[in-house]
Amino acid sequence: MLFDDPVFGSRVLTIITLSFHVIYATIGVGVPLMIMIAHWVGIKKNDEHYILLAKRWARGFVVTVAVGVVTGTAMGLQLSLLWPNFMELAGNVIALPLFLEVFAFFFEAIFLGIYAYTWDRFEDRRKHFLLLIPVVLGAGASAVFITVVNSFMNSPQGFDIVNGQLVNLNPIAAMFTPAMPTKVSHVLATAYMTVAFLLASIAAFKLLKGSNHVYHKKSLYLTMKMGLIFSIAAALIGDLSGKYLAEYQPEKLAAAEWHFETEEGAPLLMYGILDGEGEVKYEIKIPYALSILASGSPTSEVIGLDQFPEEETPPLVIHYFFDVMVTIGMFMVVLSLVYWTGIKRKWPFVRSNWYRWLIVLGGPLSVIAIEAGWWMTEVGRQPWILNGIMTIEAAATSSDYVGLMVILFGGLYLILGIGTIVVLNRMFRKNPVELELEQQEAIKGGETA
Amino acid sequence: MSLEILGISVLWTFLFGYVILGSIDFGAGFFNAYSIITGKHHLITKIIQRYLSPVWEVTNVFFVFFFVGMVGFFPKTAFYYGSVLLVPASIALLLMIIRGSYYAFETYGSKGHKGYALMYGIAGLLIPASLSVVLAISEGGFISIIDGNPILDYRALFTSPLTWSIVVLSIVAVLYIAAVFLSWYANKAGDTAATNLMRKYALCWAFPLIIAAAGIIYELSSHNPGQFERILDLWWIFGLSFLLWIGTVWLVWKKKNYGLAVGLLIGQFALAFFAYGISLYPYLLYPYLTIYEGFTNEAMAISLVVVFILGLILLVPSIYLLLKLFLFDKDYVRGNRKNVKSNEKRGLS
Numbered sequence: 001m002l003f004d005d006p007v008f009g010s011r012v013l014t015i016i017t018l019s020f021h022v023i024y025a026t027i028g029v030g031v032p033l034m035i036m037i038a039h040w041v042g043i044k045k046n047d048e049h050y051i052l053l054a055k056r057w058a059r060g061f062v063v064t065v066a067v068g069v070v071t072g073t074a075m076g077l078q079l080s081l082l083w084p085n086f087m088e089l090a091g092n093v094i095a096l097p098l099f100l101e102v103f104a105f106f107f108e109a110i111f112l113g114i115y116a117y118t119w120d121r122f123e124d125r126r127k128h129f130l131l132l133i134p135v136v137l138g139a140g141a142s143a144v145f146i147t148v149v150n151s152f153m154n155s156p157q158g159f160d161i162v163n164g165q166l167v168n169l170n171p172i173a174a175m176f177t178p179a180m181p182t183k184v185s186h187v188l189a190t191a192y193m194t195v196a197f198l199l200a201s202i203a204a205f206k207l208l209k210g211s212n213h214v215y216h217k218k219s220l221y222l223t224m225k226m227g228l229i230f231s232i233a234a235a236l237i238g239d240l241s242g243k244y245l246a247e248y249q250p251e252k253l254a255a256a257e258w259h260f261e262t263e264e265g266a267p268l269l270m271y272g273i274l275d276g277e278g279e280v281k282y283e284i285k286i287p288y289a290l291s292i293l294a295s296g297s298p299t300s301e302v303i304g305l306d307q308f309p310e311e312e313t314p315p316l317v318i319h320y321f322f323d324v325m326v327t328i329g330m331f332m333v334v335l336s337l338v339y340w341t342g343i344k345r346k347w348p349f350v351r352s353n354w355y356r357w358l359i360v361l362g363g364p365l366s367v368i369a370i371e372a373g374w375w376m377t378e379v380g381r382q383p384w385i386l387n388g389i390m391t392i393e394a395a396a397t398s399s400d401y402v403g404l405m406v407i408l409f410g411g412l413y414l415i416l417g418i419g420t421i422v423v424l425n426r427m428f429r430k431n432p433v434e435l436e437l438e439q440q441e442a443i444k445g446g447e448t449a
Numbered sequence: 450m451s452l453e454i455l456g457i458s459v460l461w462t463f464l465f466g467y468v469i470l471g472s473i474d475f476g477a478g479f480f481n482a483y484s485i486i487t488g489k490h491h492l493i494t495k496i497i498q499r500y501l502s503p504v505w506e507v508t509n510v511f512f513v514f515f516f517v518g519m520v521g522f523f524p525k526t527a528f529y530y531g532s533v534l535l536v537p538a539s540i541a542l543l544l545m546i547i548r549g550s551y552y553a554f555e556t557y558g559s560k561g562h563k564g565y566a567l568m569y570g571i572a573g574l575l576i577p578a579s580l581s582v583v584l585a586i587s588e589g590g591f592i593s594i595i596d597g598n599p600i601l602d603y604r605a606l607f608t609s610p611l612t613w614s615i616v617v618l619s620i621v622a623v624l625y626i627a628a629v630f631l632s633w634y635a636n637k638a639g640d641t642a643a644t645n646l647m648r649k650y651a652l653c654w655a656f657p658l659i660i661a662a663a664g665i666i667y668e669l670s671s672h673n674p675g676q677f678e679r680i681l682d683l684w685w686i687f688g689l690s691f692l693l694w695i696g697t698v699w700l701v702w703k704k705k706n707y708g709l710a711v712g713l714l715i716g717q718f719a720l721a722f723f724a725y726g727i728s729l730y731p732y733l734l735y736p737y738l739t740i741y742e743g744f745t746n747e748a749m750a751i752s753l754v755v756v757f758i759l760g761l762i763l764l765v766p767s768i769y770l771l772l773k774l775f776l777f778d779k780d781y782v783r784g785n786r787k788n789v790k791s792n793e794k795r796g797l798s
């Protein structure tokens with residue numbers, strides 16, 4: 001199948017590359033903001049711990065950026081290699097944000113290079129801090145622009161097709177599609193949330209492994225607080241994304257919810273399985289919740305899959321992706337809220353080992369939620385590559401070698417993924433916080449003496 | 450100037466930027482690997498690392514700019530080139546991924562694994578080789594349209610002397626450009642041993658470069674006579690480029706003014722690169738696609754140009770800052786930047 005169907009091969013390769021890139025991309029969007037916050041707190045409180053936090057995060061960050069850059073380059077080129085017919089059309093309508101994305105990234109890369117290599121070049125630390133602003137803005141803008149492209153694929157506009165010809169092209173209208181506001185803000189919020197929880201996992205892990213240094217405690221508290229803010233934002237915007245779907249892509253929402261018949265006051269199904277006859281089993285039913293998600297009112301009508309021809313029904317597997325994303329989202333809100341309250345109120349259990357293990361788990365879980373979210377969005381658009389306009393069959397390459405490429409790229413990503421972990425691990429183990437803090441003290445002490 | 454010409458000029462300029470920056474990057478990696486084999490490692494590694502660390506991502510962006518801009522300005526290229534380039538472009542991509550990530554793993558993570566350095570060096574020569582195949586394809590004669598789909602004839606491509614002369618030129622050019630640039634950089638760093646070594650490499654590759662370039666023009670005379678004619682019409686640009694080449698070689702030979710030598714080198718390649726581009730005009734893919742048939746709609750073209758200008762206003766000062774800090778800062782180039790100085794001041798204040 002992989003070797004004799006280029007369409008299937010192209011899908012598989014796109015899924016692998018994007019799923020891999022999005023991990024690094026998410027880190028690339030979120031880490032600069034966290035570095036900036038830590039650096040800022042450090043300057044404000046004149047606390048070397050926070051400065052060191054920013055420094056160490058930035059050091060790890062250059063490694064993940066490098067992998068983000070190469071996988072992003074792969075993604076960009078593969079879009080043309082695997083989906084030439086789509087890109088020919090897209091180039092006419094949606095090339096502008098793609099072009100803007102490169103500028104944004106360029107801007108980020110330049111200042112990241114400068115920031116990372118100039119820790120000791122500025123007498124006034126605030127000047128060095130200022131270098132972070134373009135990094136944060138550039139990273140955020142990268143995510144915004146690429147998500148704008150993806151929004152266009154979900155709710156295309158800004159052109160008309162008359163007799164097979166593209167007319168009335170409007171690149172600006174193509175950027176501001178109905179899907180854009182919720183998608184862009186959800187992607188940003190979830191990236192910040194995920195990175196906050198990833199960094200929190202590291203701090204919690206260090207504390208579990210016996211280091212009782214106050215550095216890790218400060219780090220954990222800061223990142224959990226950020227995680228709390230952004231996970232609440234993610235859930236709120238996620239709710240708005242549901243309302244967007246109900247209005248513009250009801251078939252995706254219906255497939256995600258196994259909502260087969262159009263009805264008023266629709267319940268929300270969580271979990272469960274589909275048996276052979278299309279009956280749902282073992283599910284949890286939350287009355288009226290789907291109507292609320294779709295439009296805010298418990299009695300409103302939600303369109304079901306009965307309204308769509310079979311060949312335009314998205315795969316029902318996206319139900320699981322949706323459940324995974326929402327469950328993790330809710331879990332993380334609760335976990336960080338309890339932690340934050342617990343620290344304020346001095347509840348001892350939030351410092352216990354089992355709670356810290358839950359925090360360690362939170363980082364990887366958030367990454368899984370990101371993956372699940374994208375799979376739901378992209379698989380849920382089936383069979384369309386450009387919703388309602390072009391199918392993936394029509395878009396794909398006809399080359400015979402896609403299967404081979406799937407194997408080559410897949411293997412390489414595996415090696416890269418392992419490589420990143422090994423290198424980061426070695427980098428920080430060789431140079432533990434305690435040692436670095438001592439060195440900092442030594443330099444300072446030497447000067448004032 | 451029509452929008453079509455403006456678009457292709459912008460893209461060609463970015464490609465040129467990538468050719469120069471990429472050559473320095475790829476060539477430096479190769480010399481690094483080569484020096485490990487020959488035991489001259491200590492002479493040049495530091496110099497090379499100091500240059501490469503802060504700029505390699507910027508180099509990569511030039512490449513991304515080129516192909517993203519290509520699809521933006523000339524969407525039809527996605528259709529014509531997309532399918533047929535799957536194999537060569539994927540190979541280049543795989544090599545770039547390996548190279549970029551292992552570079553990062555090496556420099557930021559663990560230092561000095563020989564095997565990585567060798568792989569890194571070799572990948573650096575294979576990337577320009579596989580990318581330059583695209584230029585050979587654009588000359589025409591290797592693609593046929595069957596059932597409305599473009600099909601690449603691999604046999605014809607890989608048995609054509611034109612393909613191989615382009616591949617050879619790309620490799621030689623990479624080595625030559627990198628050697629001249631690094632002679633200058635090492636000289637600026639005040640490292641005489643490294644300068645002399647790089648200078649020797651530069652002189653070694655100077656003559657093969659001209660022979661390889663002449664070889665391509667000769668091959669074109671039979672492969673694509675129309676273009677050969679246009680190249681002859683532009684003889685004076687190629688002639689000027691040749692004079693600049695003599696200038697560079699002379700300066701490097703005399704160990705004089707390496708900065709000017711790099712300037713002349715860039716001029717030489719710019720002239721030849723643009724003259725070659727003009728000789729291809731108006732084709733993007735001979736004989737199927739011209740810049741006029743492949744062009745995007747007017748609304749998109751204008752918005753791309755506007756964004757491009759705004760982008761430049763933002764980027765040029767930023768790049769200037771980067772160069773000022775890492776390329777033109779004597780202390781940085783010499784490796785004299787130490788934590789001590791600024792820390793001292795901080796401690797006092």
Ligand code: HDD
Nearest residue numbers: 183187190235238239241242326329330369370373374377
């Ligand atoms: C940490 C990750 C994460 C978390 C906790 C959530 N999401 Fe999400 N979600 C994403 C990560 C994500 C994403 C990866 O960012 C997606 C994929 C495409 C997109 O626009 O954002 C997404 C898409 C997405 C969509 C589809 C939008 C579309 O197809 O156009 C909906 C309806 C929701 N989300 C709803 C929610 C709700 C109700 C959540 C409640 C907690 C939630 N998400 C938490």
Ligand code: HEM
Nearest residue numbers: 011014015018019022079146149150374375378379385392
């Ligand atoms: C330029 C924008 C994008 C393009 C052109 C694009 C294109 C595609 C195509 C053609 C597919 C295959 C369809 C299929 O097999 O279902 C796909 C699937 C997918 N895309 Fe997108 N996509 C874009 C943006 C994104 C973004 C930003 C992400 C997130 C990282 C993403 C994540 C995915 C995933 C996870 C799949 C697999 C879904 C599946 O199994 O079908 N896409 N995309």
Ligand code: HEM
Nearest residue numbers: 024025028029065068069072073075076105142143510513
């Ligand atoms: C179709 C999907 C995507 C494509 C085609 C794509 C393309 C690219 C390219 C070409 C690069 C390399 C930058 C360069 O050298 O110019 C890159 C890096 C990056 N991308 Fe993606 N990207 C996609 C999805 C995403 C998503 C979903 C996000 C964010 C949510 C994202 C955020 C980033 C960031 C932040 C970087 C910079 C590298 C880093 O900081 O780690 N990209 N992307």
